[in-house]
Amino acid sequence: MATSKQSKLSISTPPAVGELILAVDGGGTKTRCTLAEVGPLGKWRVLGTGNAGASNPRVVGVDAAAAAISEAVQIAKAEAGLDSFPCHRGLFAIAGTLHLPIRQALSERLAQLELADHEDVMPDLLPLIMDDTKNEVVALVSGTGSVGVGRDLQGNVAIAGGWGPWLGDDGSGFSLGRQALRQTLRALESGTPLSPMQVAICDELEAENAIAIKTRLAEANDQRELLARVAPVVLSTAMQNEPDAQAIVAHGAEELASLVQSVQSRLRLKQNPMRIVVSGGIFQAGGYLRDALQKSLEQKGITPKFTPIDDPTTPILKMLVRGMTSDDYQILP
Incomplete structure (x- = not known):
């Protein structure tokens, strides 16, 4: 046991x-x-x-x-x-x-x-939950990868996610970019008119067709980094009410909310309010993801009190x- x-x-x-x-x-x-x-x-x-x-x-x-x-x-x-x-x-x-x-x-x-x-x-992860050891805290990191961590009043630490790109990294820059790039490639290969998000992704990658995108992927030293580069494009077009981008961000927020819920369940943390430290480049790219995350958490019965970490x-x-x-x-x- x-x-x-x-x-x-x-x-x-x-x-x-x-x-x-x-x-x-x-x-x-x-x-x-x-x-x-x-x-x-x-x-x-x-x-x-x-x-x-x-x-x-x-x-x-x-x-x-x-x-x-x-x-x-x-x-x-x-x-x-x-x-x-x-x-x-x-x-x-x-x-x-x-x-x-x-x-x-x-x-x-x-x-x-x-x-x-x-x-x-x-x-x-540790510094994010150690600045105030007298209170419960959860931290979420969404950068190239994603992971959640929490600490209770007894000092117990629990981690959710951090599985890497093959199994997880849901809600990360890699994950957002991967979903958006898949949609873009499907549209290009089928001849479907491109959405504003897909046009912006082609511009970001300086690619006019599917072959050019696949060439970028083949030549990339780090494909995770390349896909994560697409994530800010997804977030910026989502803020312009682009449906495809909004759906991708909403899914990512739901996955991040599930990490918080997993940590909360393991440590039996109080839910209302719950202090959540958010860090990583995707959270720093604007407030849209954080707003979507708040909505997903509230649907799970968790009232978040966010503490953003810019540096x-x-x-x-x-x-x-x-x-x-x-x-x-x-x-x-």
Whole structure:
């Protein structure tokens, strides 16, 4: 019989005022680093930021992930004029590191790069639910992929989704783009007049016919990234009352609402209201998806109170200045 396992979060000594800290958020498409100086009373001052390519080790491999993280860090240090100055602490919240062997392999590779005196690697989900440990919270990420996570008052953590593109990623940029591109290809191959959404997708991909789109797919280094690129087109045309786009977004919102419902059921979280942190590029592309998600949640009897995260490194910085690190945490099976 499975037993409940409690999430643990170790509290180390908070950093001293003036220490340099690195907050890195890495996903299947991009990596962002914020270099900051610790201030008094849990504050910080941003000195530089850096962006690089994908750092999900399950997508690009451990070496490529470490290289992208290092590149983002070096860009942030260069912007701050601190290229050769040592950083004291680094917290790397990276997608695809729930699996312990992958997380350990990435930790070892980053340690070799000596990006900071003290380093910690954790799944990118954790910072989203750790900024307020006194209240229940659910977080939804919709970027290239999608996943939901929640934490109850006892510190139990449950995850729903995060299955990857073959089995899941419903409601993600990849999923929205995939459905829209399938419809576009069907219309092109059957000679059906294109809808406004399908015309906009052809313009985005600079493709006039099905052969051109399939060529783009064949030549793409990362097809997931290419499909995720289509998602903002879907959202923008949905906001213009385009029926095909609205139907795709509504389906994606329903899938994301199901992730919330799964987490809520596992942890027995209260439903009214429910604090839901939303993060990821698809939520940042406009409020249409969030509005559709609210409608789907309310149909399930859940009253959401959304907390949007525009910069994914912000909750990581909060953990750093409080001296919080992941340490032997466990998730409900």
